[in-house]
Amino acid sequence: MRHGKYPFVIGFLLAPVTLYVVFVIAPYAQAFYMAATNWRGLSPGQFVGFENFERLFQDDVFWKALQHHGVLLLALPLLTIAIALFLAFMLNVGGGAKQGVMVGVRGSKFYRVVFFLPQVLAVAILGVLFQAVYRADESGLINGLLGSLGVEPLGFLINPNIALWSIIGVLVWQAVGFYVVLFSAGMASIPKDIYEAAMLDGASRVGLFFRVTIPLLWDTLQVAWVYLGIMAFDAFAIVWTLSVDQGGPDGSTTVLGAEIYRNAFVFSKYGYASAMGVALFFLTLTFAALSLRVSRRESVEM
Amino acid sequence: MSATPDNTSDLTRRTVLRRAATVGLLATPAAGLLSACVGSGGDEPQEQAEGEKTAENPLGVDPKAPLEIVIFNGGYGEKYATDVHQPLYKTKFPEAEIKHSATQEIATTLQPRFAGGNPPDFVNNSGTKFMDFGALVQDGQMQDLTELYDAPSVDDPAKKVRDTLIAGTVEQGVYNGKPYVLNYVFTVYGLWYSDKLFKEKGWAPPKSWAEFTALLDTIKAAGITPYSYAGKNAPYYQYLVILSTAAKIGGADVLKNIDNLQDGAWTAEPVRQAAELWAEIGAKYMDKSHEGLIHTEVQLQQNQGKVAIYPSGSWLEAEQVQSTPDGFNYAVMPIPSATSADKLPATAVFAAPGEPYFVSAKGKNPRGGMEYMRQMLSKAGTKGFIELNKSLTAVAGSSDGIALSPGLTSASTALSASAQDAFNYRFPDWYKELDTELRTATNSLMFGRENAGQFVERMQKKADAIKSDSSITKFSR
Numbered sequence: 001m002r003h004g005k006y007p008f009v010i011g012f013l014l015a016p017v018t019l020y021v022v023f024v025i026a027p028y029a030q031a032f033y034m035a036a037t038n039w040r041g042l043s044p045g046q047f048v049g050f051e052n053f054e055r056l057f058q059d060d061v062f063w064k065a066l067q068h069h070g071v072l073l074l075a076l077p078l079l080t081i082a083i084a085l086f087l088a089f090m091l092n093v094g095g096g097a098k099q100g101v102m103v104g105v106r107g108s109k110f111y112r113v114v115f116f117l118p119q120v121l122a123v124a125i126l127g128v129l130f131q132a133v134y135r136a137d138e139s140g141l142i143n144g145l146l147g148s149l150g151v152e153p154l155g156f157l158i159n160p161n162i163a164l165w166s167i168i169g170v171l172v173w174q175a176v177g178f179y180v181v182l183f184s185a186g187m188a189s190i191p192k193d194i195y196e197a198a199m200l201d202g203a204s205r206v207g208l209f210f211r212v213t214i215p216l217l218w219d220t221l222q223v224a225w226v227y228l229g230i231m232a233f234d235a236f237a238i239v240w241t242l243s244v245d246q247g248g249p250d251g252s253t254t255v256l257g258a259e260i261y262r263n264a265f266v267f268s269k270y271g272y273a274s275a276m277g278v279a280l281f282f283l284t285l286t287f288a289a290l291s292l293r294v295s296r297r298e299s300v301e302m
Numbered sequence: 303m304s305a306t307p308d309n310t311s312d313l314t315r316r317t318v319l320r321r322a323a324t325v326g327l328l329a330t331p332a333a334g335l336l337s338a339c340v341g342s343g344g345d346e347p348q349e350q351a352e353g354e355k356t357a358e359n360p361l362g363v364d365p366k367a368p369l370e371i372v373i374f375n376g377g378y379g380e381k382y383a384t385d386v387h388q389p390l391y392k393t394k395f396p397e398a399e400i401k402h403s404a405t406q407e408i409a410t411t412l413q414p415r416f417a418g419g420n421p422p423d424f425v426n427n428s429g430t431k432f433m434d435f436g437a438l439v440q441d442g443q444m445q446d447l448t449e450l451y452d453a454p455s456v457d458d459p460a461k462k463v464r465d466t467l468i469a470g471t472v473e474q475g476v477y478n479g480k481p482y483v484l485n486y487v488f489t490v491y492g493l494w495y496s497d498k499l500f501k502e503k504g505w506a507p508p509k510s511w512a513e514f515t516a517l518l519d520t521i522k523a524a525g526i527t528p529y530s531y532a533g534k535n536a537p538y539y540q541y542l543v544i545l546s547t548a549a550k551i552g553g554a555d556v557l558k559n560i561d562n563l564q565d566g567a568w569t570a571e572p573v574r575q576a577a578e579l580w581a582e583i584g585a586k587y588m589d590k591s592h593e594g595l596i597h598t599e600v601q602l603q604q605n606q607g608k609v610a611i612y613p614s615g616s617w618l619e620a621e622q623v624q625s626t627p628d629g630f631n632y633a634v635m636p637i638p639s640a641t642s643a644d645k646l647p648a649t650a651v652f653a654a655p656g657e658p659y660f661v662s663a664k665g666k667n668p669r670g671g672m673e674y675m676r677q678m679l680s681k682a683g684t685k686g687f688i689e690l691n692k693s694l695t696a697v698a699g700s701s702d703g704i705a706l707s708p709g710l711t712s713a714s715t716a717l718s719a720s721a722q723d724a725f726n727y728r729f730p731d732w733y734k735e736l737d738t739e740l741r742t743a744t745n746s747l748m749f750g751r752e753n754a755g756q757f758v759e760r761m762q763k764k765a766d767a768i769k770s771d772s773s774i775t776k777f778s779r
Contacts, residue, residue, distance in 0.1 A: 038773040040434065042417055042441040048773075136591035158533065158593040160751070244534045244594055250746050265409065267734050268434035269773070 028281070034274035041268045052275035062276065065256045066283075068164060072171075072232035072255075073287070077225050079172045084179035084224075085217075087115060089209055091180065092187045093195065112184070116177040123174075127241025130170050134242075157244050160252035167253055170238055175231065179224055186220035187213060222295045226288055233284045236261065256280045351667045360453040361673045368399040369670040372412060374428040377617055378487070378657065378691045380404035383426075386686030390677040391670075398670065407431045416443055421662040424671040427483075428657055435477065435731055436775045438660070444482035445661035450672040451481060456680035463679055471655045471696040474728070477777055484675050485655035486687075488694040489615040490634065490713040491542055492651055497631035497708065499607060507635035509648045511579065514638040518587045521610045529583055530609045532600040533593030533749065537741040538730070540580075540748060543613045545727060546637045546652045547576035553645035554725040561729045562778045563769045568762040577747055577754035579640055584748035593749050598622075605630060615656075619709030620692040632709030634716055650723035651716050655696040658731075732777045739764040 035052055039045030056062050091104040091112060105111075121129070133141040134156035143153040156166040190213065198212055214221070236257025240246050246262070247254030256276055264273035351367030353359060371388065373380045380402075388400050403422075405411045409431045415421050416433070421443065427433055438444050451464035451472055464472055468488060475483030500506070503524065508514040518528040531540040548556050552572030559567035567573075592600055601618070603609045605625045612618075619632045626632070639648040659678075661671030677683050684700035687693070692707055694700070694714065706714065717724065730737040743760050746752040752760070768774055 040437040040440065040773075041413055042437050042443060134594070136594040137589070153591060155590065155594065158590070158749070245537065245742060245745060248742055248745065249533075249593065249749075250742050250751065262738070265431065266738065268437045271773075 031274045031277050031281075034271055035278045037271045039270045039274075041264075041270050045271055048271070052272050053279075055272065056275050056279065061251055061254065061259055062256075062279075064251050065254050065259050068253065068255055069233055069283070071164060072168065072235060073229055075168050076171055076175075076232045077228035079168070080175045080179055080228055081221065081224055083172065084176050084183055085214075085221075087111075087176065088180045088183035088187060089213060092184055093208065093213070094205070112180070115180045118174045119177040121174070123237040124241055126170060126174060127238060130242055134166055157242065157253075158249055160249050163243065163249060163253045167235070167238060167242060170242065171231070171235065175228065179228075182220060182224060183217060186217045190216045222292070225295065226291055229287050229291055230284060233280065233287065256283075349666070350669075352669060357454075357459065359673075361449065361669050361676065363395065363398075363669045363673045364667070365395045366397045367667045367670055368401060369424065369667050369674065370401040370422040370665075371403070371424045371674065372408070372422045372426065373402070373404040374408055374426040374432070375404040375406050376429050377621060378693070382687045382690045386690070387674065387678050387683055390680065390683055391674050394673075394677070395670075409433045416441075416662075416664075419664065421665050423665040423667045424659065424661055424674055426657070426659050432658070434734065435483065435658075436733075436777070439477045439482065440775045443663055444477075445663040445665075445668045445671065447475070447481045447484060447661070447672065447675070450484075450675055453672075453676060456676060456683075463676060466679060466697055468655065468696050468698050470724075470726075473779070474655045474726075475658070476779070482660055484659045484678075484696075485657060486659055486678060486696055487617075487655065487657035487691075488653065488696045488717075489617065489656045490651055490653045490694070490717050491546070491615045492613070492634040492636050492713075492716060493543070494604075494612050494614050494618055494632055494634050494709070495610060496604070496607070497633040497712075498629050499610070500633075507633075508638045510639050511641070515583075515586075518583070518611075522587060526607065527589045527592075527603070527609045528587040529611045530588055530592050530600050530603070531613055531748075532595045532597040533745045534596045536597040536600075537744040537748075538737065539597070539613045539615075541740045541744040542652060543637055544576050544580045544744065544747075545573070546725075547579060547640050548573040549652075549725050550637065550644045550646045550648075550650060551575055551640045557725060557727040558779060560765070561727055561732065563733075563765050563776065565766075566762065568765055569758045574754050574758045576640065577757045581747050581750070581754055581757075585750055588748065590749060593745060601625070616710060616713040617693060619707055623692075632707075633712040634709065636716055636720065646723050646725070649716075649719045649721075650725065651720040652726055653717055653720065653724040654726035728777075728779060733768050733774065735768055735774075736761075736764055 034045075036047055036049055037045035038048050038051075091108040093103075094105045094108075118126075132139075135141070135143065136153055136155045136158050138144050138147045138153060140153070140156075142156070147153060154162070157163050194212055194216075195208060198208055203211065234257055235255045239253055239255050239258050240261065243253040247258045256279070260273045260276045260280070263269045263276065351364035353362050353364035353367075355362040359365075369391065371383060373383045383404075384402060388402060392398070392400060401422075406429060408425070408427055408429055412422065412425065413433060416438075425433075427435070427438075451462065453463055455461045455463045455466045458466075471485060471488075472481050474485045475481050477483070495507075505517060505520065508517050521528040531537065545557060545560070548570075549572075552570065556567075556570060556572050559570065560573075597614075598621075600609060601612065601614075601622050602625050604612050605622060605627060616634070619626075622632075636649055636651045659675065661668050661675065665671065678687075679697055681700070684695040684697045685704060687695055688701055688704055692710055694710065694717075701710075701714065740761060743752065743757050747754065747757045769776070
């Protein structure tokens, strides 16, 4: 059946490749081209070479946004993975051995649903929801509770020192559920015999976690890290809907996505916005390549 | 295909992927062609409808040509267009078909059509997602309205349309010397309060700064937040107030210099002084948590008697009509004098025609679009608008003989007291980046993160950056 192989394969590839080229590659290519023009959204702009990039490197807001991505890149994966790992461990192994099988803590099925719930909410809804949670006067959910304890209200979103952390809190809150499920699936595939053997040898729960679970979950953790890293390069929707003045106060929560949106759709500087987009493209690409390389390590064969 | 491992088929997964990638690369030059399409339409001039000019039809509209209207569906809704203005046009040209649509996202909906050379005839370019006027001017997308303004008005053929408008209305829509935009709604800005509350407590609207702060002290002592604005989305209400004070101290030219991006316009003494005065109000009389609220949340607090004085424009009363208790009686006061040596009197108010409309120069029926505007500016057109939207229009005396609500009456009184001293600025329409920076800086100033000196330095820096940016079209007045 060797002949007819190529038409067969090409027939299958043609549609997806065409779609991919038209909807993914072409816009990217266009963005690269636009980044070199001063297009303002109506008639074609003039070619200005690297002028947009020169301006970009002198733009304080751009550097501020990059700095925030740096913070997000460290905090978001670390917090999310740490919390999700802990919860997944408790749900699957935390209850100890019962008749030779490792089980989760009591009520773990219920917790599983509770943890996953935030994941099904759209980001726009989260934005509205957390406006009520973080509201800076006593009508805010948290400040109302603090107020009844006699604590001064906290300006979660209006204090530049904690605004970004408040937003990271929301992102972590939303993401944890998904990774609990992901890690649970990973843990389910770890043979029970290994846990049993380790427990017979006298391993504690902490020992089980660090000496057995983590090494055997390494591949899953690596995937989680890359996903969360890419999420850290986005964060646009939540910043746009939740933060004061869309990236404020005074730029203390802004991210590249927000600045791209602002420059394109508020200032009509599509060329400059595309230059930011190109910068973001390379940053994300570099991150993905780096993190895959750095975390490469022999996976345990089973 | 055989599945034996010894098969020397070169079609492994890797080669498939590699070939797919090659196809992708080969297709990239085609993408270059695609991007060349961006905005390439509209180079060929549209065929435009034109009819015979007569006394009845001074703009020479083709009576049969269809007309496409796009309305911003915001605070004023779309009812005034479908129920008042479009019937007026239809009565005059029964054969013309009117295509009406309304959207809350003007730029998102219309930008591609302008870029593609197929714009609607008439656009209400408003809302937070309005299309950048600078870019529209730069691209020659807007019809020069000189002919409309020189045409006889609907109600009095002896009078030109331009002579029926409140002074300054035509100028408000001028870009680079040509009138492109009709600003239809006349807005009076100031400090809004409940007349009922003030009367009950025996408080009087202050005229001088000393009276103002004394009143704020009294209000604070009564357990009410004396002054507030919403930091989350409405700091421009507050920057209008700061710049109004600057104009009162140094005269309306202070604002003109800012509009014209003149060197040192922001660091000028009146602006610095105004920023200082208002920073003090922010520090002493405002609730810090209001930086995180949106305008309707703060406005609701005012309706509930928790906030006494709120800066806004004359749309406020209509906007809050659902949440205002009976007998609240909105009233507006001008911003008090800052010093005894102020260049403008205490009665001077910030007043401006707003709510922009334009006709597409590259559309199919620009004459119809201009005639539509002429109908909007007629007595029947303005009366319908005022009754539906409880707002003043830019046509002089258009509210005469119509029963106005308390807030609108108060605004109208303040406007006549201000007479020739009314002032305004235009930079937010001209340079959106300056507007954005000023919003951020205003929050920093009012909530105590920056002082007046830092505020004016920062704004001057941004203004200078815009001035030296060759990609931004500059305007002057």
